[in-house]
Amino acid sequence: xxxxxxxxxxxxxxxxxxxxxxxxxxxxxxxxxxxxxxxxxxxxxxxxxxxxxxxxxxxxxxx
Numbered sequence: 001x002x003x004x005x006x007x008x009x010x011x012x013x014x015x016x017x018x019x020x021x022x023x024x025x026x027x028x029x030x031x032x033x034x035x036x037x038x039x040x041x042x043x044x045x046x047x048x049x050x051x052x053x054x055x056x057x058x059x060x061x062x063x
Contacts, residue, residue, distance in 0.1 A: 016040070022047040034058040 016039070019026050024046040031039040036059040043058040 019044040019047060036061075 016031070017025055017028075019041050021043050024044050026041045026044050028039075030044070031041050034044075034053050035041045041058050042061050043053065045053065048057050
């Protein structure tokens with residue numbers, strides 16, 4: 001599907017669909033709910049607990 005909006009295409013690029021911590025696929029809805037302001041996910045259910053996700057672990061960049 002081709003989008004008329006470039007920002008939508010960038011948000012759906014193959015790398016944007018992955019958890020930056022473990023590389024697992026994450027859905028668009030998961031990114032919207034648990035991601036940071038740019039819908040980037042830094043943790044997912046494959047690499048952290050549900051409790052940590054609800055506390056914001058996915059939106060915090062670990063360096």
